[in-house]
Amino acid sequence: MHSDRAPLSLKIAAAAGLLFMHLPILLIFAYAFTTEEKSFAWPPPGLTLKWFAVTWNRPDVWAALQLSLKVAAISTGMALVLGAFCAAAVSRSRFFGRETISLMVILPIALPGVVTGIALRSAFSIADVPFSTWTIVLGHATFCVVVVYNNAVARFRRTSGSLIEASMDLGANSFQTLRHVIMPNIATALLVGGMLAFALSFDEVIVTTFTAGQQQTLPIWMLEELVRPRERPVTNVVAMVVVLVTLLPILGAYYLTRGTDQVAGQGK
Amino acid sequence: MSAVTFDHVSRHFGAVKAVDGVSLDIAEGEFFAMLGPSGSGKTTCLRLIAGFERPTAGNIRIFGDPVQNLPPYKRNVNTVFQDYALFPHLNVIDNVAYGLMIAGQGRRQRHAAAEEALELVRLSGYGARKPSELSGGQRQRVALARALVNKPRVLLLDEPLGALDLRLREQMQEELKSLQRQLRITFVFVTHDQGEALSMADRVAVFDHGQIIQTGTPEDIYFRPEVPFVADFVGSSNVLPEALVARLTGESRPASIRPERLKLAAEGPLRARVTGLSFLGLATRVSLEAGDTRLTCLLPQDAARPAEGEDVALDWEPGDLHMMKAGA
Numbered sequence: 001m002h003s004d005r006a007p008l009s010l011k012i013a014a015a016a017g018l019l020f021m022h023l024p025i026l027l028i029f030a031y032a033f034t035t036e037e038k039s040f041a042w043p044p045p046g047l048t049l050k051w052f053a054v055t056w057n058r059p060d061v062w063a064a065l066q067l068s069l070k071v072a073a074i075s076t077g078m079a080l081v082l083g084a085f086c087a088a089a090v091s092r093s094r095f096f097g098r099e100t101i102s103l104m105v106i107l108p109i110a111l112p113g114v115v116t117g118i119a120l121r122s123a124f125s126i127a128d129v130p131f132s133t134w135t136i137v138l139g140h141a142t143f144c145v146v147v148v149y150n151n152a153v154a155r156f157r158r159t160s161g162s163l164i165e166a167s168m169d170l171g172a173n174s175f176q177t178l179r180h181v182i183m184p185n186i187a188t189a190l191l192v193g194g195m196l197a198f199a200l201s202f203d204e205v206i207v208t209t210f211t212a213g214q215q216q217t218l219p220i221w222m223l224e225e226l227v228r229p230r231e232r233p234v235t236n237v238v239a240m241v242v243v244l245v246t247l248l249p250i251l252g253a254y255y256l257t258r259g260t261d262q263v264a265g266q267g268k
Numbered sequence: 269m270s271a272v273t274f275d276h277v278s279r280h281f282g283a284v285k286a287v288d289g290v291s292l293d294i295a296e297g298e299f300f301a302m303l304g305p306s307g308s309g310k311t312t313c314l315r316l317i318a319g320f321e322r323p324t325a326g327n328i329r330i331f332g333d334p335v336q337n338l339p340p341y342k343r344n345v346n347t348v349f350q351d352y353a354l355f356p357h358l359n360v361i362d363n364v365a366y367g368l369m370i371a372g373q374g375r376r377q378r379h380a381a382a383e384e385a386l387e388l389v390r391l392s393g394y395g396a397r398k399p400s401e402l403s404g405g406q407r408q409r410v411a412l413a414r415a416l417v418n419k420p421r422v423l424l425l426d427e428p429l430g431a432l433d434l435r436l437r438e439q440m441q442e443e444l445k446s447l448q449r450q451l452r453i454t455f456v457f458v459t460h461d462q463g464e465a466l467s468m469a470d471r472v473a474v475f476d477h478g479q480i481i482q483t484g485t486p487e488d489i490y491f492r493p494e495v496p497f498v499a500d501f502v503g504s505s506n507v508l509p510e511a512l513v514a515r516l517t518g519e520s521r522p523a524s525i526r527p528e529r530l531k532l533a534a535e536g537p538l539r540a541r542v543t544g545l546s547f548l549g550l551a552t553r554v555s556l557e558a559g560d561t562r563l564t565c566l567l568p569q570d571a572a573r574p575a576e577g578e579d580v581a582l583d584w585e586p587g588d589l590h591m592m593k594a595g596a
Contacts, residue, residue: 162353166347169320169345172366
């Protein structure tokens, strides 16, 4: 006989799976409050809030955070413009090689970050482009464009083509149609794509290691910090901030599109 | 004055001749139907009037002005789309007021006009709803109101009743007809349903393969088809092949005769065998075979019914046999 209730063994397995995924994250949070600064000893010998103050006063943290926010903002902006136009072109018109172009736009997200990183690094060195904030932005834009494109193209597909004709028929020129019909219909898709792109860029490590010069984004700074044992819990405090900054937009995107369309590209 | 004039208009898509050398003349205030099977070019003709397509050859005039190079938003025509194309992000009143908003009217003024248009299509009080909350028939009325509120000189309707069920369709046919009489706007109506075209239009153009085969009043099209295609497509007329007509009349041309004009008689020029009977309510449809030619005859309910398999003679009044042009 089948029972409506899950068997005990399945419940235990589910609980173990969840613990396995989330316990390490809770540990990171716990170590942000430890009094021990050289090594991570469990259990923490004592609890303190002083690392929050220490972190607040570290200029390198602020510099890394500022760079990360700047890179994320610029690459999201680029992704919104390029991704939306690309989606509009692919879904609004038929031309030779349309499917190929669609595949080529999506490909960077399927490519391992290492490959993207090495490819960009060699391209920059061939073209003699010095490493700067802009090379990091270009690296991030490769996958941010995909996220925005995927969301926008899904929305365009659900938007009937005759809406644009109806708008023109009622006297609106191309610009008025863009403003009054196209934008309101794809706005949430763009918002969601933008939020995901921002979150992806903010915690990106692999591509950044290949495309950054001496500058450190926040995730890179954390990686360096773990190698040098100095005020280790500062890293944990920063980790908590990173989790919050990336989680909120993803949650927001989830709630905005719940029950509408698939949020593409969450996986990267 | 002519509302819409086509002068040898063609629209080719590569090798496909969607519209091929069409000339037509739609009078002001006319209810004009473009009838034809799918792919016959009737919808492309409508899109040429609206401006969504540009002709590859020929001239189009709307009230005398050449329009073939004008974009849709500079033409004084409005369209009711087959899928209605209501804006999903706007409620009903803003959908209807869209054209007035684009024209720069203030909110209060355009909402008043939109409310009036909704009243015209008997949807007063639905302004606050979203299109997704309406039934198919209501959406259709909103689409109609959204087009009419702009006071177009020509209203284009692309299979507007196609998505509705039978009863609603019959009701809307009458409403469209009375709306057209009331507003005196030129209606150009595309349909593949011959019943719809015949019952609503002042004049009908029958399309096939991108060309107009015949233009005329519903009576012309129904009783006096010029070629077998029209006789065949407009209702189930009996088409008599050339050889049979030659034997009957001596003229080597195809002819048509309406099923209700065929009579079963004791003596007649044509003998046929009854292959089936079906009860239609008002009449009984008798399927017949005269040699290789299949014929249909509609018997009034009070007439004597033959048995299946029986040999009968067919007769008709001389004027009911309508001679057509030879060829397709």
